[in-house]
Amino acid sequence: MSEPLRIGLVSISDRASDGTYRDQGIPALEDWLGKALSSPWQAVERLIPDERPLIERTLAELADHAGCSLVLTTGGTGPSPRDVTPEATLAVGDKEMPGFGEEMRRISLNFVPTAILSRQVAVIRGRCLIINLPGQPKSIRETLEGVRDTDGAVRHVGIFAAVPYCIDLIGGPYIETDEAVIKAFRPKNAIRPRQA
Numbered sequence: 435m436s437e438p439l440r441i442g443l444v445s446i447s448d449r450a451s452d453g454t455y456r457d458q459g460i461p462a463l464e465d466w467l468g469k470a471l472s473s474p475w476q477a478v479e480r481l482i483p484d485e486r487p488l489i490e491r492t493l494a495e496l497a498d499h500a501g502c503s504l505v506l507t508t509g510g511t512g513p514s515p516r517d518v519t520p521e522a523t524l525a526v527g528d529k530e531m532p533g534f535g536e537e538m539r540r541i542s543l544n545f546v547p548t549a550i551l552s553r554q555v556a557v558i559r560g561r562c563l564i565i566n567l568p569g570q571p572k573s574i575r576e577t578l579e580g581v582r583d584t585d586g587a588v589r590h591v592g593i594f595a596a597v598p599y600c601i602d603l604i605g606g607p608y609i610e611t612d613e614a615v616i617k618a619f620r621p622k623n624a625i626r627p628r629q630a
């Protein structure tokens with residue numbers, strides 16, 4: 435039995451963290467992951483303002499001490515002066531994973547022309563994959579799950595399809611998904627028999 439998957443959920447928003455509005459980032463992340471993951475997982479949640487040193491400390495703590503194999507951030511990826519999530523993420527990363535940001539922007543262009551304003555990045559820190567998602571709560575599902583036709587068929591695969599194999603490669607727990615939500619892609623020789 436491998437260790438349970440721990441996922442850091444970090445909502446980065448000045449106004450949600452000071453109570454101006456209710457945070458919808460963490461609930462949207464929890465909701466989507468609850469539907470998408472069929473193997474066991476635990477959330478480690480943080481709601482913080484757009485302060486670069488605090489974002490860096492939070493990401494490092496989740497990766498190094500809280501045992502997270504995956505951290506998903508939401509918010510602070512845009513061009514405004516207070517948006518510094520990508521800078522903080524790159525600062526704590528050992529390795530950049532540019533494909534995630536590139537692909538999220540391509541997916542998001544199916545929903546909004548302002549997708550190109552999101553500077554989202556992904557990095558590996560130790561044995562943890564950290565991915566930035568945009569701040570709009572609806573963008574969480576859009577980027578993770580991808581684009582569907584009106585009949586529900588997948589038109590543009592969401593970025594979460596590549597997350598389980600990435601976690602395999604950095605030595606984390608084997609993640610299984612509900613294929614009706616997102617089909618995890620792995621090379622044939624990396625696929626294990628499904629757990630009951």
Ligand SMILES: Nc1ncnc2c1ncn2[C@@H]1O[C@H](COP(=O)(O)OP(=O)(O)OP(=O)(O)O)[C@@H](O)[C@H]1O
Nearest residue numbers: 445447448449450456457458459509510512569570
């Ligand atoms: N945690 C959140 N909960 C609910 N709505 C959010 C949240 N974060 C962002 N939003 C919505 O998405 C929009 C774009 O997100 P962005 O990260 O650019 O926020 P912002 O405009 O910098 O403000 P703030 O950091 O105060 O949320 C916000 O203006 C807000 O309408």
Ligand SMILES: Nc1nc2c(c(=O)[nH]1)N[C@H]1C(S)=C(S)[C@@H](COP(=O)(O)O)O[C@H]1N2
Nearest residue numbers: 509510511512542548552568569570573576
């Ligand atoms: N899928 C998706 N991506 C999206 C959006 C969205 O609504 N859906 N909003 C865009 C907008 S309007 C902005 S400004 C950028 C940056 O958002 P952030 O600063 O909230 O992270 O994300 C973009 N990416």
